Amino acid sequence: MGNCESGYAKRLLEVNLTEGKIETTPLDDDLLKNYLGGGGLAAHLFLNKFSPESDALSEDNPLIIMTGPLVGTLLPGTSRFAVCARSPQTGYWGIGTCGGNFGPELKFAGYDGIYFGPELKFAGYDGIFIEGKSDKPVYLLVEDDHVEIRDAADLWGKPVYEVTDILKERHGGKRKPKVLVIGPGGENLVRFAAIANDKGHYIGRTGMGAVMGSKSLKAVVVSGTGKALPALPEEYKALRESLLEKIKESQFAQLMRSMGTAVSMDSGMMMGDVPIRNWTKGEFDGSANIGGPTMTEQYLTKVHACYACPIACKRVVKVEGGPFKTDEGPGPEYETCSTFGTFMENDNFEGIIKANETCNQYGVDTISCGSTIAFAMQCFDQGILTTADTDGIELNWGNIESAIKMVEKIARREGIGNLLAEGSAKAAQKIGKGSEQYVVAVKGLELPAHDPRGFHGMGLEYAVGYRGACHLQHMSLTIEQGVTAYEDAGLKEDYDGQSSDGKADMVILSQNIGAPATSACLCIFVYNCISVKDFADMIHVVTGWDFSQDDLIKMGEKIWLLMRGITNLLGSRAGDDTLPPNVMKPLEAGGNVGSVPDIEKMLQEFYELRSLDANGWPRREVLEKAGLADLAQKLHGAA
Amino acid sequence: MPYTFGTPEWEEAFKKLTQERIATQPRPFVVFSPEWIGEWEKYVQNDAKYKELAQPNWENPVILHMLKNPALGVDQDIYVKLDLWHNGECRSIRYIPNTAVGQPGDFVVTGTVERWLAVGRKQLDVTKGMMQGKLKLKGDLPTIVKAVKSSVRIVETVGEVDGKFPDELTPEQTEAFRKVVQDLTKEFNIT
Numbered sequence: 102m103g104n105c106e107s108g109y110a111k112r113l114l115e116v117n118l119t120e121g122k123i124e125t126t127p128l129d130d131d132l133l134k135n136y137l138g139g140g141g142l143a144a145h146l147f148l149n150k151f152s153p154e155s156d157a158l159s160e161d162n163p164l165i166i167m168t169g170p171l172v173g174t175l176l177p178g179t180s181r182f183a184v185c186a187r188s189p190q191t192g193y194w195g196i197g198t199c200g201g202n203f204g205p206e207l208k209f210a211g212y213d214g215i216y217f218g219p220e221l222k223f224a225g226y227d228g229i230f231i232e233g234k235s236d237k238p239v240y241l242l243v244e245d246d247h248v249e250i251r252d253a254a255d256l257w258g259k260p261v262y263e264v265t266d267i268l269k270e271r272h273g274g275k276r277k278p279k280v281l282v283i284g285p286g287g288e289n290l291v292r293f294a295a296i297a298n299d300k301g302h303y304i305g306r307t308g309m310g311a312v313m314g315s316k317s318l319k320a321v322v323v324s325g326t327g328k329a330l331p332a333l334p335e336e337y338k339a340l341r342e343s344l345l346e347k348i349k350e351s352q353f354a355q356l357m358r359s360m361g362t363a364v365s366m367d368s369g370m371m372m373g374d375v376p377i378r379n380w381t382k383g384e385f386d387g388s389a390n391i392g393g394p395t396m397t398e399q400y401l402t403k404v405h406a407c408y409a410c411p412i413a414c415k416r417v418v419k420v421e422g423g424p425f426k427t428d429e430g431p432g433p434e435y436e437t438c439s440t441f442g443t444f445m446e447n448d449n450f451e452g453i454i455k456a457n458e459t460c461n462q463y464g465v466d467t468i469s470c471g472s473t474i475a476f477a478m479q480c481f482d483q484g485i486l487t488t489a490d491t492d493g494i495e496l497n498w499g500n501i502e503s504a505i506k507m508v509e510k511i512a513r514r515e516g517i518g519n520l521l522a523e524g525s526a527k528a529a530q531k532i533g534k535g536s537e538q539y540v541v542a543v544k545g546l547e548l549p550a551h552d553p554r555g556f557h558g559m560g561l562e563y564a565v566g567y568r569g570a571c572h573l574q575h576m577s578l579t580i581e582q583g584v585t586a587y588e589d590a591g592l593k594e595d596y597d598g599q600s601s602d603g604k605a606d607m608v609i610l611s612q613n614i615g616a617p618a619t620s621a622c623l624c625i626f627v628y629n630c631i632s633v634k635d636f637a638d639m640i641h642v643v644t645g646w647d648f649s650q651d652d653l654i655k656m657g658e659k660i661w662l663l664m665r666g667i668t669n670l671l672g673s674r675a676g677d678d679t680l681p682p683n684v685m686k687p688l689e690a691g692g693n694v695g696s697v698p699d700i701e702k703m704l705q706e707f708y709e710l711r712s713l714d715a716n717g718w719p720r721r722e723v724l725e726k727a728g729l730a731d732l733a734q735k736l737h738g739a740a
Numbered sequence: 741m742p743y744t745f746g747t748p749e750w751e752e753a754f755k756k757l758t759q760e761r762i763a764t765q766p767r768p769f770v771v772f773s774p775e776w777i778g779e780w781e782k783y784v785q786n787d788a789k790y791k792e793l794a795q796p797n798w799e800n801p802v803i804l805h806m807l808k809n810p811a812l813g814v815d816q817d818i819y820v821k822l823d824l825w826h827n828g829e830c831r832s833i834r835y836i837p838n839t840a841v842g843q844p845g846d847f848v849v850t851g852t853v854e855r856w857l858a859v860g861r862k863q864l865d866v867t868k869g870m871m872q873g874k875l876k877l878k879g880d881l882p883t884i885v886k887a888v889k890s891s892v893r894i895v896e897t898v899g900e901v902d903g904k905f906p907d908e909l910t911p912e913q914t915e916a917f918r919k920v921v922q923d924l925t926k927e928f929n930i931t
């Protein structure tokens with residue numbers, strides 16, 4: 102045990118599951134200063150260890166859990182952490198991030214102070230690097246300096262909530278440990294399997310749960326008794342106060358606090374942001390039944406926050422009775438309300454709550470899962486799939502009962518579920534018959550619920566994303582929607598969503614602004630309410646380091662290039678930077694009538710500004726200039 | 741003696757003043773002047789788009805709040821209340837004193853003069869403006885978000901009624917507008 106001083110424990114826990122080896126290695130200042138932590142640092146470690154030939158589900162694919170300097174402090178929005186590996190869903194760089202903590206004072210239904218990221222820091226580690234594969238189910242137990250690989254035979258096959266409770270009970274005294282768990286989805290290598298952070302938070306995107314499953318690693322349990330101490334305690338206190346005040350004043354924060362992320366449903370419908378019927382329709386009256394107000398008025402039992410966050414966007418809901426009766430538990434996010442709602446033309450909110458719980462229990466990403474089922478619904482609608490293929494399940498639009506059955510089949514890899522567990526892109530390759538045109542994914546990752554016809558910059562962001570279609574590793578979404586501006590950093594206050602002009606510029610700056618913050622594991626919802634300068638101040642008071650706004654933007658460029666370069670090393674080419682057919686057809690009604698992103702033009706501008714070559718790779722000079730000579734050599738060969 | 745806000749006398753005198761000014765003032769009227777409010781009231785009352793979007797059981801007043809900007813002749817905050825009712829009915833639009841703002845069920849949309857100008861000139865998308873906090877919302881947020889389409893429509897109408905914005909006035913007109921607001925404050929107790 103030791104305290105984390107000035108932002109870091111400066112130790113990485115390394116675990117080799119094949120050999121049963123456990124060791125700690127030091128992390129030096131230069132490295133931390135270069136990447137801060139999170140995905141950036143994980144990408145650096147990955148670059149030095151991985152082999153492009155290794156399959157994502159092989160023992161050679163390392164799984165990296167990484168925190169950042171702010172994690173463990175009481176600055177707002179700093180409880181997050183990243184989990185990274187080669188993605189089994191895309192084959193490229195995989196990264197998922199997650200917050201945590203419902204706070205000890207907010208105990209309910211077995212939840213008790215959930216904050217995996219801070220806890221890992223309190224145990225004395227900035228991250229965990231997991232290699233190899235166990236020949237039997239195991240879990241990793243970390244109690245400060247005591248680290249052990251334990252047998253998980255009794256846990257294998259069990260759903261997320263139950264395993265979480267068992268492990269908390271087994272290893273908890275007065276203070277419960279923090280737990281990462283995979284469900285049957287991860288065990289069965291569903292390519293979009295998630296990792297659950299206790300019961301309420303999920304590392305959902307890019308299939309990190311399947312990587313954990315491929316290693317026969319059921320859970321990671323962490324308890325720490327150290328503290329995270331800022332370098333400049335007085336400044337830290339003052340900054341915390343001023344940030345809390347600023348966030349409280351923000352309209353965005355007030356809306357999120359009042360209705361959670363699902364608040365985006367109602368305004369999103371007006372702005373042409375919400376995808377309907379697998380992205381083929383522009384209007385859906387039922388959306389009014391499945392947004393933030395409905396959840397708040399009919400199903401909300403509590404509001405919760407991640408560790409040290411004044412926004413408190415987390416919902417706790419309950420369905421009292423009926424076919425979708427659901428115990429009190431984590432409520433659906435906006436993305437889930439869309440993928441299991443508007444994507445399928447379902448307006449039964451209780452069904453969405455049940456689908457959310459089912460995904461949670463099995464441990465699968467609600468975005469990819471809902472989207473893959475919506476893809477199957479369109480195939481069913483078009484006669485490409487019939488009940489003979491679906492084990493008798495009617496996959497018609499709006500049928501949430503069928504969708505929930507399908508989640509179970511996917512997680513268990515039963516019947517057609519085995520096919521859909523591959524994700525929509527891989528499933529379509531097997532189904533054929535023109536089903537490929539109904540896949541709505543980039544690089545194999547299904548699009549989150551933000552329509553590029555309403556926001557062209559998001560289309561570019563999806564197309565060029567290193568992890569596939571992504572809405573979170575950058576700031577493009579909220580910048581283009583006008584929720585935040587960062588005018589000091591060179592962005593405009595207002596962008597016309599349905600124009601492709603000037604979007605390459607906007608996207609690049611949004612990526613560069615977003616990358617250091619996500620690497621520091623700052624929640625981007627909180628980041629929306631503050632400035633880049635505030636973020637620099639956060640780093641300063643915790644680490645003592647001085648970064649200017651420009652330094653951070655430069656660092657963001659380096660991190661983006663690093664992750665993009667890894668995705669290229671793993672086989673991605675310019676042709677993968679594209680948008681799927683369903684989103685390239687104009688809609689006849691709704692908030693984005695007739696609008697289609699000019700993806701060719703935006704890509705051309707983006708390639709030029711980012712200095713990408715015809716392969717879509719960052720050019721050697723650009724990598725070397727950014728301090729990524731290793732990557733340049735790996736990608737372009739020795740000079 | 742000023743009229744007491746909320747009494748039939750206030751209402752009658754205000755209506756009379758509005759009608760007189762509609763008949764006598766040169767057009768286009770200054771936005772947020774009594775004559776402009778009279779025109780706006782008629783416009784909203786006849787707006788088919790608002791009627792279509794409004795919720796059948798709506799009973800919440802919407803108050804538009806313009807923050808003061810003395811340089812533009814707005815010496816004090818101005819509050820204008822739209823008394824909205826079932827099925828898209830707009831029963832009236834009136835100035836109200838700040839002491840009458842914040843009743844249960846009220847929705848208040850606050851903006852600087854510049855923001856209201858941007859709305860009027862369609863330079864600020866109202867949905868975005870509300871989400872961004874450029875137009876600040878107060879009230880039960882779930883209720884207003886549920887009615888986002890009709891709320892946005894109401895705010896949009898500000899830009900559809902012919903009018904001159906405070907920054908388009910000559911210095912004399914600015915002074916005249918300042919005086920109108922001062923007189924209103926004295927006579928109708930709207931501060």
Ligand code: SF4
Pocket residue numbers: 178179180200201405406407408410411412413414415624625626627
């Ligand atoms: S805004 Fe929401 S997700 Fe972000 S830290 Fe706060 S509670 Fe967690």
